[in-house]
Amino acid sequence: MQSKIRMGMIGGGRKAFIGAVHRMSAQLDGLIELSCAALSSDPKVALESGRDLMLPANRVYESYEQMIAQEKQLPENERMHFVSIVTPNNVHFEPAMLALENGFHVVIDKPITLTLAEAKALKQKADETGLFVCLTHTYSGYPMVKQAKEMIKNGDLGTIRKVCVEYPQGWLSQPANSDNKQAAWRADPAKSGISGCMADVGTHAAHLAEYISGLQITQICADLHIVVSGRALDDDGNVLLRFNNGANGTLMASQIAAGEENALKIKIYGEKGGMEWHQMEPNNLIVKWLDQPMQVYRTGNAYVSDVAKFNTRTPSGHPEGYLEAFANIYKNFALALAARLDGETPSPFMLDFPDANDGVRGMAFIENVVASSKSDQKWYDFKI
Amino acid sequence: MQSKIRMGMIGGGRKAFIGAVHRMSAQLDGLIELSCAALSSDPKVALESGRDLMLPANRVYESYEQMIAQEKQLPENERMHFVSIVTPNNVHFEPAMLALENGFHVVIDKPITLTLAEAKALKQKADETGLFVCLTHTYSGYPMVKQAKEMIKNGDLGTIRKVCVEYPQGWLSQPANSDNKQAAWRADPAKSGISGCMADVGTHAAHLAEYISGLQITQICADLHIVVSGRALDDDGNVLLRFNNGANGTLMASQIAAGEENALKIKIYGEKGGMEWHQMEPNNLIVKWLDQPMQVYRTGNAYVSDVAKFNTRTPSGHPEGYLEAFANIYKNFALALAARLDGETPSPFMLDFPDANDGVRGMAFIENVVASSKSDQKWYDFKI
Amino acid sequence: MQSKIRMGMIGGGRKAFIGAVHRMSAQLDGLIELSCAALSSDPKVALESGRDLMLPANRVYESYEQMIAQEKQLPENERMHFVSIVTPNNVHFEPAMLALENGFHVVIDKPITLTLAEAKALKQKADETGLFVCLTHTYSGYPMVKQAKEMIKNGDLGTIRKVCVEYPQGWLSQPANSDNKQAAWRADPAKSGISGCMADVGTHAAHLAEYISGLQITQICADLHIVVSGRALDDDGNVLLRFNNGANGTLMASQIAAGEENALKIKIYGEKGGMEWHQMEPNNLIVKWLDQPMQVYRTGNAYVSDVAKFNTRTPSGHPEGYLEAFANIYKNFALALAARLDGETPSPFMLDFPDANDGVRGMAFIENVVASSKSDQKWYDFKI
Amino acid sequence: MQSKIRMGMIGGGRKAFIGAVHRMSAQLDGLIELSCAALSSDPKVALESGRDLMLPANRVYESYEQMIAQEKQLPENERMHFVSIVTPNNVHFEPAMLALENGFHVVIDKPITLTLAEAKALKQKADETGLFVCLTHTYSGYPMVKQAKEMIKNGDLGTIRKVCVEYPQGWLSQPANSDNKQAAWRADPAKSGISGCMADVGTHAAHLAEYISGLQITQICADLHIVVSGRALDDDGNVLLRFNNGANGTLMASQIAAGEENALKIKIYGEKGGMEWHQMEPNNLIVKWLDQPMQVYRTGNAYVSDVAKFNTRTPSGHPEGYLEAFANIYKNFALALAARLDGETPSPFMLDFPDANDGVRGMAFIENVVASSKSDQKWYDFKI
Known part of the structure; x- marks a missing residue:
């Protein structure tokens, strides 16, 4: 890769817990940069939270629908590669489907959706599109x-x-x-x-x-x-x-x-x-x-x-913790994605992250x- | 008490595991002495095992029936106070009942009997006779x-x-x-x-x-x-x-x-x-x-x-272990028995050992x- | 701050251990970005290592002297804020002095220098310039x-x-x-x-x-x-x-x-x-x-x-480890620096990182x- | 052995700590019996403490000198085999020497004596008499x-x-x-x-x-x-x-x-x-x-x-503790002594207890x- 993998975050604004965990984990290895975000369902909070994160104003969106639509318009070497969905469970399925439908890979917090039926639909869409769906079962x-x-x-x-x-x-x-x-x-x-x-x-x-x-x-x-x-x-x-x-x-x-x-x-x-x-x-x-x-x-x-x-x-003896485990999921995902973007086949170690199938189970x-x-x-x- | 509490052991001969544990636990505090024993269902092993333990030859018995019968003939200040039953589960009920029927208190390894019906019968006999039945649920x-x-x-x-x-x-x-x-x-x-x-x-x-x-x-x-x-x-x-x-x-x-x-x-x-x-x-x-x-x-x-x-x-800091826990059951039992033999009421701490009711449960x-x-x-x- | 704190790294090229630790720690919180580097005393390794890290080619330098000189020429809102020195001990003092003399803050791996005399000189320079010197005694x-x-x-x-x-x-x-x-x-x-x-x-x-x-x-x-x-x-x-x-x-x-x-x-x-x-x-x-x-x-x-x-x-219960401890030093340093850049007085918590005085001791x-x-x-x- | 090893205790009366530890440890394995005692330097406390331990009245002595003198008069198959000295350090040397001089083996709490000179004298006496001196360095x-x-x-x-x-x-x-x-x-x-x-x-x-x-x-x-x-x-x-x-x-x-x-x-x-x-x-x-x-x-x-x-x-998994470690010293000593009394050579495992040489060191x-x-x-x- 000549540049970092670009992430667009959905959810994770001010006072959210898991959004910050996702950001720290994604950033730890210098492989991924937070490029854009729709950080809250409340547009005002979304904008303020974007400023907190020192995102460029034009990449802070009021909604995930807006983010997906506008990022798609950006040149390929600029637009986000994937969305990271860190919202409550009821706001998992729709943004994930929309992202997949628009050609964006997806990282999503567990549980993958609100219902088994949604999970199956998402897995089917992932299979159809060939896009990655990565599920953050941290402990693995x-x-x-x-x-x-x-x-x-x-x-x-x-x-x-x-x-x-x-x-x-x-x-x-x-x-x-x-x-x-x-x-x-x-x-x-x-x-x-x-x-x-x-x-x-x-x-x-x-x-x-x-x-x-x-x-x-x-x-x-x-x-x-x-x-x-x-x-x-x-x-x-x-x-x-x-x-x-x-x-x-x-x-x-x-x-x-x-x-x-x-x-x-x-x-x-x-x-x-x-x-x-x-x-x-x-x-x-x-x-x-x-x-x-x-x-x-x-x-x-x-x-x-x-x-x-x-x-x-x-x-050894320099203890790793929760964020490093979390970051391993992001890192493997990013390496797999980078390999694919470079036209290579990701190795089994790169592909060792939970996916839509784990989400269905x-x-x-x-x-x-x-x-x-x-x-x-x-x-x-x-x-x- | 002017003298130690006298124990007659049933089972626990050569190569037995739990018999040795009972003896060490009973002896630890100097309150109980091993006075007699029927250490095996095999009379020859019973006698050899008795010699190993340096018991007087006339207090080493060939069977528990013999021990109970003969000890009962001894003067009160000489005969055993209680039996300790450390045999496999199928040889719990009969010696325990025989002991109770002949006025001896009972310590018995868990589980108390082979069946619930036997346990209930034993509890009933204990209640009738007012004799102690102590069950060695060590971990308590x-x-x-x-x-x-x-x-x-x-x-x-x-x-x-x-x-x-x-x-x-x-x-x-x-x-x-x-x-x-x-x-x-x-x-x-x-x-x-x-x-x-x-x-x-x-x-x-x-x-x-x-x-x-x-x-x-x-x-x-x-x-x-x-x-x-x-x-x-x-x-x-x-x-x-x-x-x-x-x-x-x-x-x-x-x-x-x-x-x-x-x-x-x-x-x-x-x-x-x-x-x-x-x-x-x-x-x-x-x-x-x-x-x-x-x-x-x-x-x-x-x-x-x-x-x-x-x-x-x-x-504190001088670790106690399994034998001390086991010995607490014997010690409390011995103190309760000594109190009763002295015509006193055992304290709640003395009576804090598992009994026939725990055996039934x-x-x-x-x-x-x-x-x-x-x-x-x-x-x-x-x-x- | 309207933008991240910009770091220029000295040392830490391919196969270096502590350089990677510094980068992960600096990046974890999204407050600092790696903007430029002189990653090795071998210019070839320095350039290759810069590519590994996806740095822009014009910000990958062949030597720390070059980096300090050229960065100083960049507009204030672009040039690095501080150097991070992750070389062996014998290459601590000179780049640190040069950085301070040119107005750059310094983060430096321990021990601060090769000799006590150097440490004192560095502390004196820090005191004179009023620039931060932050020493990465991780465990604090x-x-x-x-x-x-x-x-x-x-x-x-x-x-x-x-x-x-x-x-x-x-x-x-x-x-x-x-x-x-x-x-x-x-x-x-x-x-x-x-x-x-x-x-x-x-x-x-x-x-x-x-x-x-x-x-x-x-x-x-x-x-x-x-x-x-x-x-x-x-x-x-x-x-x-x-x-x-x-x-x-x-x-x-x-x-x-x-x-x-x-x-x-x-x-x-x-x-x-x-x-x-x-x-x-x-x-x-x-x-x-x-x-x-x-x-x-x-x-x-x-x-x-x-x-x-x-x-x-x-x-609680989501274990933090070595990198988080290391990152706390960078984070506190970055917050203190950001406060000062914003014309504010850093809080005592921000200033809680080891400094030149610790280096002298x-x-x-x-x-x-x-x-x-x-x-x-x-x-x-x-x-x- | 046809009978237990007989111990005479010096010190360890009411309220003493280490005396009780010695008694529990000595008794645990059924190899040693407490046969007599001089439990306190206060004759009244010595006698009362003897009753507490249910010792026969004629084997409770007012002083260790009396105990050693009178026990020596008893028939060989009745008199104590060894003294156990559990007094403060200043009352180690004299009873130990007296015991050795009168043919009794010695177990003694550490440190062996009050001075190095005393320790050397005791070791020399042990060497001369060929009697055992066992020092209770528990942790070994x-x-x-x-x-x-x-x-x-x-x-x-x-x-x-x-x-x-x-x-x-x-x-x-x-x-x-x-x-x-x-x-x-x-x-x-x-x-x-x-x-x-x-x-x-x-x-x-x-x-x-x-x-x-x-x-x-x-x-x-x-x-x-x-x-x-x-x-x-x-x-x-x-x-x-x-x-x-x-x-x-x-x-x-x-x-x-x-x-x-x-x-x-x-x-x-x-x-x-x-x-x-x-x-x-x-x-x-x-x-x-x-x-x-x-x-x-x-x-x-x-x-x-x-x-x-x-x-x-x-x-395994049935934890042993401090008393078992202490008892190992007594048990090995007792086995070594029993072997010698039986005219056999004690095995190296039996002789694995701290002795006068450890006392000198x-x-x-x-x-x-x-x-x-x-x-x-x-x-x-x-x-x-």
């Missing part, structure tokens, strides 16, 4: 997650027998006061969809379980709860899992686990050993063996796999888990 | 477990909303070879009962959840597995839980979690905070708050509760969880 | 380090009595092979100065000890070693410390601590409690009290100090510690 | 400490280059109030000797460093402090170390490290890797390698060395470290 971006996936793929643990994933948070332990913007939209079915906790964090947990293990969930037995009275959507839940190779498992997700920060953890057991990874100490991959001392694989060491190294920026997880929880039937088939 | 003996129970009882966490307990072990990850005595009897329905993993470790997990939280399980949804083919009993399982105050939870127990040692962990969440305790780092009680820094309560400090102190032997757990797992019904009432 | 950028400093300043621990800092690395445990560029220059006195390990990591440890405690080292007793034979400079050392308030301490630094990654740790004890911070788990600040449970302060929580919050980008540490190690005198005054 | 009794020693002896780490040991406690952070019996005698030179902190915990640290590494300290540079004003003896100190193979090291010991419990830690680095052990998590031995993932060796696993297994009582450590601290000379030879 950590080097030690990739190390775990690689070791399991290599058979180091033998056949996988059990996968236990948990994602407790505590920040919704009490009724949210009205000025908590993050809490507000997540608790509103119109903006969040049919699920609260399972959509917000349960999907991350399910994605991580499938990503690392290489397995697919085939049956579930779910028990969702609204623990804080007055809420419209689940804030807590437990799910029994069965996987396509016969393995069993559990998934716990909660936003009322008082005192927990963002304690995503996964344990995977095979015939020969087990693995454990904690998001809050992400540079450790604990590997336990039947007959040898426990090992701790650590980010940045010479002994880790090539894919882990490809997703690492600093030497995520929405299926939400719909199935909600249906299972309402059902008296013990085992519920995971339908797509 | 740890000081930080008692600290957790106390803080929850005091309302420090507010109403409890969620209890997640897990007990993964890996030692049965492969088919046991025939010379592993521990593995052999546990996998034999005739000796172990209708469950393997859930009887052996699941009951500990369930007891711990109820002991700390002060709640009772009222409904379950169980998914048990025989993962290693050829086994007759479950070696792994996951259970959804509901408690009598409306709280929900999960229980995972496994003996095929390859690489795990004895990784019992519990997390309990209330309105105001959460707690976490790991058996393998037992002197830490992690307490997480909604709006203050996480705390780590540690065994042996001045700030812990009286009940935690009562169950502690060494100053444990057997009910086993029977309900096996039935639930076989059932297509989603929620199964916890019946006693 | 971590939010929990700032939290520790704040709590000590507030007197939470009472008078500080003892400070123990250690910084073991293992990457120089064996004779370096010749293609390890990082190892090579650090072992070369002409490029590294009179010390190896103490200059490279010991200075970080000393800075951290003084930064957090608010104290100054006044006397030392040093024992430096060349453990791997054939080296010209120390690769290991231990130092006894005395501080200006009477506190004592220890400093251990090593690059032959085989198996260690980057294990900087500090423990500080006062009358009322102690603190512990580990760079490899940087989001935990462990606070131990005389009479209350240990606390763990964690990055991103509502209860932390304002200065910790000011240096945090993600919510760091060079004094190196010179004193080397002299003390050679001396038979037990206590050596820390002279500047 | 942990299985993972023995695993570390074994791996280093086997050359797993290559030549040892650096040993860093620290032993911070916080319990003397404030002036002791007069009713703290433990604090009182330790701060009294008449009872404790010429050192406080270094005698009480520094000796443990020095012993551990030499025990694991197999090296000997040859030179020191010490900096001791009385931090809490009013004390007569050091409560804190830092020492630079040099060992007989050229390795260097550090030793920090403190009793004013506010908030610390009993945080003995050691790190040892060799050419090929490093090891780390923390007394407060004693079942982990962390082993770090130059080019492989870090390993955690854990007590009770099949992969550990025979000597670690010999000193382990419970399966410990007293030399105390005297050298105090002298070095007072000296202006930088390096002080470790003289015996």
